Amino acid sequence: MNPTSSDFIFNLIRNNIFIIKPKNLRLLSTFFSPIDSCFLLTNARILDFPIVYVSNGFTNLTEFGRIEVMQKPGLCPFLHGPQTDKSIITTLENAFKEQKSEHVEVILYKKNLTPLCILVEIIPIRNDEDLVVLFLITFRDLTAFRQPLKEESAQTSALGAFAAASDAGSSKFSSIMFNYTVLSV
Structure with missing residues (x-):
């Protein structure tokens, strides 16, 4: 477990007066367990859903540093490239706007422009008043499973x-x- 990241996230939530319901807390804890968890947290209350937390797994996978990613839009346009399907990005955008869960498979790009096949999942995080205050965005690398036989x-x-x-x-x-x-x- 990476106590630094989970402590930071819970402090972030507490300091912003976001009291997470127990069901969401259990859901979140499943993503914090592996050290290489690849996820972002975005602010659901601000236009473009800016990134407020970047996991170590995300920086390792994408090769973007935390400073480069913080406050960028939650749709991660810096990961889009020529093979990124615009209709899938629209699906993710609608999930943010409608504040609903969604998972899609999409081609995204590392900082060095290497394409990755990624399973992206968006999970809204609600407070006690049932308002969505954050989005948890997870990234699972499926590239090894999608490589054509050479x-x-x-x-x-x-x-x-x-x-x-x-x-x-x-x-x-x-x-x-x-x-x-x-x-x-």
Whole structure:
């Protein structure tokens, strides 16, 4: 557990007279447990929902420093790039405006412009008066699960070679099938 980040967040909430309901407190604590939790907190009461807290996991994932990210809009336009789907960004924007939970898969970019496939989840945090006062935005990196098979790495194993050449019309498929037939005889 990273006591520095959770202490800061709870102090931030307390100092802004945001009393979190117990159900939200339990929900929040699940995100603070792992040291590398990747999340932001944004202020739900100000236009553009400025970022008020940046986790270590977020800075590690995106390579942006805290100072570069603080007070930027919660939609994180600094992470958008050519492959970022604008309709997904609109979905996130609507979640902020309607103060509702949402999760989407979107391509975002590191500071060095490396694309990442990210599962983004927005969770509204309410006070005792049932007003949304903060948004918790989590980021889960799915890039490793979305990488296409590279032909070179696919050929290093029989199953990979078969997957890479599974088009029945390809010469590689014929070659694999021919070699299999010869070896079987």
